Amino acid sequence: MTEDENSLARRVRRYARVSTAMGGLAARLAGERYLGLALDRGRHAAELTAALGGIKGPLMKVAQLLATIPDALPKEYARELLQLQSDAPAMGWPFVKRRMASELGPDWQRRFRTFEHVAARAASLGQVHRAVGLDGRLLACKLQYPDMQSAVEADLRQLKLAMAIYERYDRAVSTGEIHAEIAARLREELDYAREARHIRLYRRMLAAEPCVTVPEVIGELSTRRLLTMTWIEGEKLLDVVGKPKAARNQIAINMFRAWYVPFYFYGVIHGDPHLGNYTVRPDRGVNLLDFGCIRVFRPSFVKGVIELYFALEREDDALAVHAYESWGFRDLSKELIAALNRWARFVYGPLLDDRKRPIQVKSSGANGRELAETVHRDIRRLGGVKPPREFVFMDRAAVGLGSVFFHLSAEVNWHRLFHELIADFDVETLADRQKAALEAEGLPLP
Secondary structure (H helix, E strand, C coil): CHHHHHHHHHHHHHHHHHHHHHHHHHHHHHHHHHCCCCCCCHHHHHHHHHHHHCCHHHHHHHHHHCCCCCCCCCHHHHHHHHEEEEEEECCHHHHHHHHHHHHHCCHHHHHHEEEEECCCCEEECCCEEEEEEECCEEEEEEEEECCCHHHHHHHHHHHHHHHHHHHHHCCCCCHHHHHHHHHHHHHCCCCCCHHHHHHHHHHHHHHCCCCCCCECCHHHHHHCCCCECCCCCCCEHHHCCCCHHHHHHHHHHHHHHHHHHHHHCCCCCECCHHHHHHEECCCEEECCCCCCCCCCCHHHHHHHHHHHHHHHHHHHHHHHHHHHHCCCCCCCHHHHHHHHHHHHHHHHHHHHCCEECCCCCCCCECCCHHHHHHHHHHHHHCCEEEEHHHHHHHHHHHHHHHHHHHHHCCCHHHHHHHHHHHCCCHHHHHHHHHHHHHHHHHCCCC
Protein backbone atom coordinates (compact mmCIF):
# COMPACT_ATOMS: atom_id res chain seq x y z
CA MET A 1 0.00 0.00 0.00
CA THR A 2 1.37 3.43 -0.94
CA GLU A 3 1.86 6.27 1.54
CA ASP A 4 -1.09 8.15 -0.03
CA GLU A 5 -3.31 5.08 0.34
CA ASN A 6 -2.17 4.70 3.95
CA SER A 7 -3.02 8.37 4.54
CA LEU A 8 -6.48 7.92 3.00
CA ALA A 9 -7.11 4.83 5.10
CA ARG A 10 -6.10 6.70 8.26
CA ARG A 11 -8.47 9.56 7.42
CA VAL A 12 -11.38 7.20 6.76
CA ARG A 13 -10.84 5.38 10.07
CA ARG A 14 -10.45 8.63 11.97
CA TYR A 15 -13.55 10.27 10.48
CA ALA A 16 -15.58 7.17 11.32
CA ARG A 17 -14.50 7.38 14.95
CA VAL A 18 -15.19 11.11 15.11
CA SER A 19 -18.63 10.68 13.54
CA THR A 20 -19.48 7.89 15.97
CA ALA A 21 -18.35 9.89 19.02
CA MET A 22 -20.03 13.19 18.11
CA GLY A 23 -23.05 11.57 16.53
CA GLY A 24 -23.60 9.57 19.69
CA LEU A 25 -23.59 12.76 21.76
CA ALA A 26 -26.11 14.41 19.43
CA ALA A 27 -28.40 11.35 19.24
CA ARG A 28 -28.51 10.76 22.98
CA LEU A 29 -29.19 14.41 23.80
CA ALA A 30 -31.94 14.41 21.18
CA GLY A 31 -33.42 11.23 22.63
CA GLU A 32 -33.49 12.74 26.10
CA ARG A 33 -35.07 15.97 24.86
CA TYR A 34 -37.66 14.72 22.39
CA LEU A 35 -38.38 11.10 23.34
CA GLY A 36 -38.16 11.39 27.08
CA LEU A 37 -35.45 8.73 27.24
CA ALA A 38 -33.50 8.50 30.46
CA LEU A 39 -29.87 9.38 29.78
CA ASP A 40 -27.04 8.58 32.14
CA ARG A 41 -25.08 11.68 31.19
CA GLY A 42 -22.13 10.87 33.42
CA ARG A 43 -21.67 7.44 31.85
CA HIS A 44 -22.12 8.69 28.29
CA ALA A 45 -19.73 11.60 28.91
CA ALA A 46 -17.09 9.14 30.10
CA GLU A 47 -17.64 7.04 26.95
CA LEU A 48 -17.31 10.15 24.77
CA THR A 49 -14.10 11.17 26.52
CA ALA A 50 -12.63 7.70 26.06
CA ALA A 51 -13.46 7.80 22.34
CA LEU A 52 -12.01 11.28 21.78
CA GLY A 53 -8.93 10.64 23.88
CA GLY A 54 -7.59 8.20 21.30
CA ILE A 55 -8.06 10.57 18.35
CA LYS A 56 -5.00 12.57 17.38
CA GLY A 57 -5.94 15.94 15.92
CA PRO A 58 -8.08 19.02 16.35
CA LEU A 59 -11.18 17.45 17.88
CA MET A 60 -9.33 16.81 21.13
CA LYS A 61 -8.36 20.50 21.24
CA VAL A 62 -11.94 21.51 20.41
CA ALA A 63 -13.23 19.31 23.24
CA GLN A 64 -10.85 21.03 25.67
CA LEU A 65 -12.03 24.44 24.40
CA LEU A 66 -15.70 23.54 24.80
CA ALA A 67 -15.12 22.23 28.30
CA THR A 68 -13.98 25.67 29.46
CA ILE A 69 -16.66 27.77 27.69
CA PRO A 70 -19.67 28.19 30.00
CA ASP A 71 -22.87 26.60 28.69
CA ALA A 72 -21.37 25.25 25.46
CA LEU A 73 -22.05 21.69 26.68
CA PRO A 74 -23.92 20.08 29.59
CA LYS A 75 -21.87 20.14 32.79
CA GLU A 76 -21.37 16.34 32.82
CA TYR A 77 -19.65 16.49 29.42
CA ALA A 78 -17.61 19.56 30.32
CA ARG A 79 -16.31 17.88 33.47
CA GLU A 80 -15.27 14.72 31.60
CA LEU A 81 -13.75 16.51 28.59
CA LEU A 82 -11.58 18.66 30.85
CA GLN A 83 -9.70 15.47 31.68
CA LEU A 84 -8.53 14.96 28.09
CA GLN A 85 -4.76 15.08 27.88
CA SER A 86 -3.01 17.26 25.31
CA ASP A 87 -0.21 14.76 24.87
CA ALA A 88 -0.82 12.18 22.12
CA PRO A 89 1.38 9.33 20.85
CA ALA A 90 4.20 10.81 18.76
CA MET A 91 4.86 9.97 15.13
CA GLY A 92 8.01 7.93 14.54
CA TRP A 93 11.33 8.88 12.98
CA PRO A 94 10.48 7.76 9.40
CA PHE A 95 7.46 10.08 9.49
CA VAL A 96 9.54 12.93 10.91
CA LYS A 97 12.21 12.61 8.21
CA ARG A 98 9.60 12.75 5.44
CA ARG A 99 7.78 15.70 6.98
CA MET A 100 10.98 17.67 7.62
CA ALA A 101 12.18 17.03 4.05
CA SER A 102 8.87 18.31 2.70
CA GLU A 103 9.29 21.53 4.69
CA LEU A 104 13.04 22.27 4.47
CA GLY A 105 14.24 20.13 1.56
CA PRO A 106 16.08 16.78 1.29
CA ASP A 107 19.25 18.12 2.95
CA TRP A 108 17.38 19.46 5.98
CA GLN A 109 19.53 17.58 8.53
CA ARG A 110 22.59 19.58 7.45
CA ARG A 111 20.85 22.71 8.76
CA PHE A 112 21.10 21.46 12.35
CA ARG A 113 24.03 20.29 14.46
CA THR A 114 21.72 17.71 16.03
CA PHE A 115 18.05 16.84 15.77
CA GLU A 116 16.50 14.44 18.30
CA HIS A 117 14.67 11.50 16.73
CA VAL A 118 12.13 11.15 19.54
CA ALA A 119 9.63 13.97 20.06
CA ALA A 120 9.96 15.89 23.32
CA ARG A 121 6.23 16.61 23.25
CA ALA A 122 3.34 15.41 21.11
CA ALA A 123 0.03 17.28 21.10
CA SER A 124 -3.21 17.56 19.13
CA LEU A 125 -1.98 19.28 15.96
CA GLY A 126 1.72 18.47 15.90
CA GLN A 127 4.79 17.42 17.85
CA VAL A 128 7.91 19.18 19.12
CA HIS A 129 11.51 17.97 18.67
CA ARG A 130 14.58 19.33 20.41
CA ALA A 131 17.46 20.28 18.15
CA VAL A 132 20.70 22.26 18.19
CA GLY A 133 21.19 24.93 15.54
CA LEU A 134 24.41 25.49 13.60
CA ASP A 135 25.09 28.45 15.90
CA GLY A 136 24.86 26.19 18.97
CA ARG A 137 21.50 27.40 20.25
CA LEU A 138 19.04 24.87 21.66
CA LEU A 139 15.92 24.83 19.50
CA ALA A 140 12.32 23.60 19.59
CA CYS A 141 11.00 22.40 16.21
CA LYS A 142 7.19 22.21 16.12
CA LEU A 143 6.15 19.96 13.23
CA GLN A 144 2.50 19.72 12.12
CA TYR A 145 0.93 16.34 11.47
CA PRO A 146 -0.17 15.59 7.88
CA ASP A 147 -3.79 16.02 6.74
CA MET A 148 -4.60 18.50 9.49
CA GLN A 149 -6.55 20.83 7.20
CA SER A 150 -8.91 18.01 6.23
CA ALA A 151 -9.16 16.84 9.83
CA VAL A 152 -10.03 20.33 11.07
CA GLU A 153 -12.84 20.81 8.56
CA ALA A 154 -14.27 17.34 9.20
CA ASP A 155 -14.18 17.84 12.97
CA LEU A 156 -15.81 21.26 12.73
CA ARG A 157 -18.69 19.80 10.73
CA GLN A 158 -19.24 17.14 13.39
CA LEU A 159 -18.97 19.75 16.13
CA LYS A 160 -21.59 21.96 14.45
CA LEU A 161 -24.02 19.03 14.35
CA ALA A 162 -23.55 18.20 18.03
CA MET A 163 -23.85 21.83 19.14
CA ALA A 164 -26.99 22.37 17.04
CA ILE A 165 -28.65 19.34 18.65
CA TYR A 166 -27.66 20.57 22.12
CA GLU A 167 -29.05 24.03 21.36
CA ARG A 168 -32.41 22.52 20.44
CA TYR A 169 -32.23 20.61 23.71
CA ASP A 170 -31.43 23.74 25.75
CA ARG A 171 -32.13 27.16 24.21
CA ALA A 172 -30.59 29.30 26.97
CA VAL A 173 -27.42 30.04 24.98
CA SER A 174 -27.14 30.27 21.20
CA THR A 175 -24.11 28.26 20.08
CA GLY A 176 -23.72 29.66 16.54
CA GLU A 177 -21.19 32.34 17.49
CA ILE A 178 -19.36 29.92 19.79
CA HIS A 179 -18.86 27.53 16.86
CA ALA A 180 -17.83 30.35 14.52
CA GLU A 181 -15.24 31.61 16.99
CA ILE A 182 -13.79 28.16 17.66
CA ALA A 183 -13.63 27.49 13.91
CA ALA A 184 -11.79 30.75 13.20
CA ARG A 185 -9.22 30.20 15.95
CA LEU A 186 -8.65 26.55 15.04
CA ARG A 187 -8.07 27.36 11.36
CA GLU A 188 -5.58 30.03 12.41
CA GLU A 189 -3.68 27.47 14.49
CA LEU A 190 -2.90 25.49 11.34
CA ASP A 191 -0.84 28.39 9.98
CA TYR A 192 2.54 28.28 11.73
CA ALA A 193 3.67 31.36 9.79
CA ARG A 194 0.89 33.26 11.55
CA GLU A 195 1.93 31.78 14.88
CA ALA A 196 5.47 33.00 14.21
CA ARG A 197 4.07 36.52 13.78
CA HIS A 198 2.17 36.08 17.05
CA ILE A 199 5.42 35.18 18.83
CA ARG A 200 7.14 38.28 17.46
CA LEU A 201 4.12 40.35 18.53
CA TYR A 202 4.38 39.01 22.08
CA ARG A 203 8.10 39.67 22.21
CA ARG A 204 7.28 43.25 21.26
CA MET A 205 4.41 43.67 23.72
CA LEU A 206 6.28 42.10 26.67
CA ALA A 207 9.74 43.54 25.95
CA ALA A 208 9.57 45.64 29.13
CA GLU A 209 8.42 42.70 31.31
CA PRO A 210 11.51 40.97 32.78
CA CYS A 211 9.23 38.43 34.51
CA VAL A 212 8.10 36.90 31.19
CA THR A 213 10.12 35.00 28.58
CA VAL A 214 8.92 34.57 25.00
CA PRO A 215 10.87 32.34 22.56
CA GLU A 216 12.61 33.74 19.50
CA VAL A 217 11.49 32.50 16.06
CA ILE A 218 14.17 31.12 13.73
CA GLY A 219 12.68 32.31 10.47
CA GLU A 220 15.02 30.49 8.09
CA LEU A 221 14.03 27.16 9.68
CA SER A 222 10.28 27.82 9.73
CA THR A 223 7.40 27.34 7.25
CA ARG A 224 3.60 27.27 7.44
CA ARG A 225 3.78 23.73 8.90
CA LEU A 226 7.11 23.89 10.74
CA LEU A 227 7.85 26.41 13.47
CA THR A 228 11.39 26.55 14.82
CA MET A 229 12.11 28.69 17.88
CA THR A 230 14.55 28.88 20.75
CA TRP A 231 14.07 26.23 23.43
CA ILE A 232 13.13 27.64 26.85
CA GLU A 233 13.77 25.62 30.00
CA GLY A 234 11.39 25.70 32.94
CA GLU A 235 9.34 23.69 35.43
CA LYS A 236 5.77 22.70 34.70
CA LEU A 237 3.21 24.83 36.52
CA LEU A 238 1.77 21.85 38.37
CA ASP A 239 5.27 20.98 39.62
CA VAL A 240 5.60 24.25 41.55
CA VAL A 241 2.42 23.95 43.63
CA GLY A 242 4.46 22.64 46.54
CA LYS A 243 6.74 25.70 46.69
CA PRO A 244 6.42 28.23 49.55
CA LYS A 245 3.44 30.58 49.36
CA ALA A 246 5.63 33.63 48.62
CA ALA A 247 7.04 31.88 45.54
CA ARG A 248 3.58 30.80 44.34
CA ASN A 249 2.22 34.31 44.84
CA GLN A 250 5.05 35.82 42.77
CA ILE A 251 4.50 33.28 40.00
CA ALA A 252 0.80 34.24 39.98
CA ILE A 253 1.65 37.95 39.75
CA ASN A 254 3.97 37.25 36.82
CA MET A 255 1.28 35.18 35.10
CA PHE A 256 -1.23 37.98 35.61
CA ARG A 257 1.06 40.47 33.90
CA ALA A 258 1.96 38.01 31.11
CA TRP A 259 -1.75 37.76 30.23
CA TYR A 260 -3.07 41.21 30.93
CA VAL A 261 -0.31 43.64 29.90
CA PRO A 262 -0.98 42.59 26.27
CA PHE A 263 -4.74 42.86 26.78
CA TYR A 264 -5.03 46.27 28.47
CA PHE A 265 -2.15 47.85 26.54
CA TYR A 266 -2.69 46.25 23.10
CA GLY A 267 -6.09 44.49 23.10
CA VAL A 268 -4.46 41.05 22.65
CA ILE A 269 -4.99 37.92 24.74
CA HIS A 270 -3.38 34.49 24.93
CA GLY A 271 -6.53 32.42 24.40
CA ASP A 272 -5.43 28.89 25.40
CA PRO A 273 -5.26 28.52 29.18
CA HIS A 274 -3.97 24.93 29.06
CA LEU A 275 -1.50 24.47 31.91
CA GLY A 276 1.02 22.86 29.54
CA ASN A 277 1.45 26.15 27.66
CA TYR A 278 3.43 27.74 30.49
CA THR A 279 6.53 26.86 32.47
CA VAL A 280 8.26 28.56 35.41
CA ARG A 281 11.81 29.91 35.51
CA PRO A 282 14.10 29.42 38.54
CA ASP A 283 13.60 33.11 39.41
CA ARG A 284 9.79 32.62 39.43
CA GLY A 285 9.35 34.28 36.06
CA VAL A 286 7.10 32.53 33.53
CA ASN A 287 7.69 31.21 30.01
CA LEU A 288 5.02 31.39 27.32
CA LEU A 289 5.32 28.40 24.97
CA ASP A 290 2.40 28.26 22.55
CA PHE A 291 0.99 31.09 20.45
CA GLY A 292 -1.44 29.37 18.11
CA CYS A 293 -4.60 30.62 19.83
CA ILE A 294 -4.25 34.41 20.05
CA ARG A 295 -7.26 36.73 20.04
CA VAL A 296 -7.10 40.43 19.08
CA PHE A 297 -9.96 42.61 20.32
CA ARG A 298 -11.37 45.92 19.18
CA PRO A 299 -10.23 48.77 21.48
CA SER A 300 -13.90 49.47 22.27
CA PHE A 301 -14.25 45.90 23.58
CA VAL A 302 -11.34 46.40 25.99
CA LYS A 303 -12.91 49.66 27.13
CA GLY A 304 -16.16 47.76 27.73
CA VAL A 305 -14.34 45.25 29.96
CA ILE A 306 -13.09 48.12 32.13
CA GLU A 307 -16.46 49.90 32.06
CA LEU A 308 -18.25 46.81 33.32
CA TYR A 309 -15.84 46.69 36.25
CA PHE A 310 -16.74 50.25 37.23
CA ALA A 311 -20.43 49.56 36.59
CA LEU A 312 -20.31 46.70 39.10
CA GLU A 313 -18.24 48.71 41.57
CA ARG A 314 -20.65 51.69 41.43
CA GLU A 315 -23.83 49.64 40.88
CA ASP A 316 -24.39 51.68 37.72
CA ASP A 317 -26.89 49.76 35.60
CA ALA A 318 -26.75 52.22 32.70
CA LEU A 319 -22.97 51.82 32.42
CA ALA A 320 -23.36 48.03 32.58
CA VAL A 321 -25.81 48.14 29.67
CA HIS A 322 -23.36 50.28 27.69
CA ALA A 323 -20.54 47.83 28.45
CA TYR A 324 -22.53 44.77 27.34
CA GLU A 325 -23.63 46.54 24.16
CA SER A 326 -20.04 47.54 23.37
CA TRP A 327 -19.18 43.83 23.56
CA GLY A 328 -21.92 43.01 21.07
CA PHE A 329 -24.83 41.83 23.25
CA ARG A 330 -28.18 42.93 21.85
CA ASP A 331 -31.82 43.21 23.01
CA LEU A 332 -31.04 42.83 26.70
CA SER A 333 -33.94 43.26 29.10
CA LYS A 334 -33.46 44.43 32.69
CA GLU A 335 -33.94 40.86 33.86
CA LEU A 336 -31.29 39.51 31.46
CA ILE A 337 -28.86 42.23 32.53
CA ALA A 338 -29.45 41.33 36.17
CA ALA A 339 -28.68 37.67 35.39
CA LEU A 340 -25.53 38.55 33.43
CA ASN A 341 -24.40 40.86 36.24
CA ARG A 342 -24.58 37.99 38.73
CA TRP A 343 -22.08 36.04 36.62
CA ALA A 344 -19.98 39.18 36.04
CA ARG A 345 -19.74 39.86 39.78
CA PHE A 346 -18.34 36.37 40.27
CA VAL A 347 -15.75 36.78 37.47
CA TYR A 348 -14.82 40.31 38.55
CA GLY A 349 -15.00 39.47 42.26
CA PRO A 350 -11.24 39.20 42.85
CA LEU A 351 -10.71 42.59 41.14
CA LEU A 352 -13.42 44.30 43.18
CA ASP A 353 -12.08 43.03 46.51
CA ASP A 354 -9.22 45.29 47.75
CA ARG A 355 -7.33 42.74 49.85
CA LYS A 356 -5.07 39.74 49.53
CA ARG A 357 -7.23 36.71 48.78
CA PRO A 358 -7.42 33.46 46.78
CA ILE A 359 -8.86 33.74 43.28
CA GLN A 360 -11.98 31.84 44.44
CA VAL A 361 -13.76 32.50 47.71
CA LYS A 362 -16.93 30.57 48.52
CA SER A 363 -19.88 32.76 49.44
CA SER A 364 -22.91 31.19 51.12
CA GLY A 365 -21.73 27.79 49.96
CA ALA A 366 -21.92 28.69 46.25
CA ASN A 367 -19.07 28.11 43.83
CA GLY A 368 -18.61 29.15 40.21
CA ARG A 369 -20.28 26.08 38.72
CA GLU A 370 -23.34 26.36 40.97
CA LEU A 371 -23.66 30.09 40.25
CA ALA A 372 -23.32 29.49 36.50
CA GLU A 373 -26.15 26.95 36.67
CA THR A 374 -28.52 29.38 38.41
CA VAL A 375 -27.63 32.12 35.92
CA HIS A 376 -28.18 29.64 33.09
CA ARG A 377 -31.65 28.77 34.40
CA ASP A 378 -32.60 32.44 34.61
CA ILE A 379 -31.33 33.16 31.08
CA ARG A 380 -33.28 30.18 29.72
CA ARG A 381 -36.45 31.36 31.50
CA LEU A 382 -35.99 34.86 30.06
CA GLY A 383 -35.72 33.67 26.47
CA GLY A 384 -32.00 33.00 26.00
CA VAL A 385 -29.02 35.05 24.89
CA LYS A 386 -26.62 35.06 21.93
CA PRO A 387 -23.04 35.60 23.17
CA PRO A 388 -20.93 37.77 20.82
CA ARG A 389 -17.96 36.03 19.23
CA GLU A 390 -15.43 38.20 21.05
CA PHE A 391 -16.98 37.32 24.40
CA VAL A 392 -16.43 33.59 23.89
CA PHE A 393 -12.65 33.59 24.29
CA MET A 394 -12.51 36.52 26.70
CA ASP A 395 -14.72 34.64 29.15
CA ARG A 396 -12.81 31.43 28.55
CA ALA A 397 -9.45 33.14 29.06
CA ALA A 398 -10.59 34.69 32.35
CA VAL A 399 -11.87 31.34 33.62
CA GLY A 400 -8.72 29.57 32.40
CA LEU A 401 -6.37 32.01 34.10
CA GLY A 402 -8.41 31.72 37.27
CA SER A 403 -7.83 27.98 37.12
CA VAL A 404 -4.06 28.57 36.99
CA PHE A 405 -4.24 30.78 40.08
CA PHE A 406 -6.46 28.23 41.81
CA HIS A 407 -3.91 25.45 41.20
CA LEU A 408 -1.16 27.70 42.59
CA SER A 409 -3.28 28.43 45.71
CA ALA A 410 -2.10 32.01 45.28
CA GLU A 411 -3.28 34.79 47.62
CA VAL A 412 -2.72 38.17 45.98
CA ASN A 413 -4.34 41.58 45.95
CA TRP A 414 -5.82 41.19 42.46
CA HIS A 415 -7.58 44.56 42.83
CA ARG A 416 -4.29 46.45 43.00
CA LEU A 417 -2.72 44.47 40.15
CA PHE A 418 -5.71 45.35 37.98
CA HIS A 419 -5.67 49.04 38.91
CA GLU A 420 -1.94 49.28 38.17
CA LEU A 421 -2.65 48.13 34.60
CA ILE A 422 -5.64 50.37 33.91
CA ALA A 423 -4.47 53.49 35.77
CA ASP A 424 -3.60 55.36 32.56
CA PHE A 425 -6.00 53.58 30.23
CA ASP A 426 -7.11 55.57 27.21
CA VAL A 427 -8.95 53.89 24.35
CA GLU A 428 -7.36 56.10 21.67
CA THR A 429 -3.87 55.40 22.98
CA LEU A 430 -4.62 51.67 22.96
CA ALA A 431 -5.91 51.90 19.38
CA ASP A 432 -2.73 53.66 18.21
CA ARG A 433 -0.46 51.25 20.08
CA GLN A 434 -2.36 48.22 18.76
CA LYS A 435 -2.28 49.44 15.17
CA ALA A 436 1.48 50.07 15.28
CA ALA A 437 2.27 46.66 16.85
CA LEU A 438 0.05 44.62 14.53
CA GLU A 439 1.25 46.40 11.38
CA ALA A 440 4.88 45.92 12.43
CA GLU A 441 4.34 42.14 12.56
CA GLY A 442 2.15 41.89 9.45
CA LEU A 443 -1.04 41.01 11.37
CA PRO A 444 -4.53 42.31 10.53
CA LEU A 445 -6.43 44.78 12.68
CA PRO A 446 -9.53 43.39 14.45
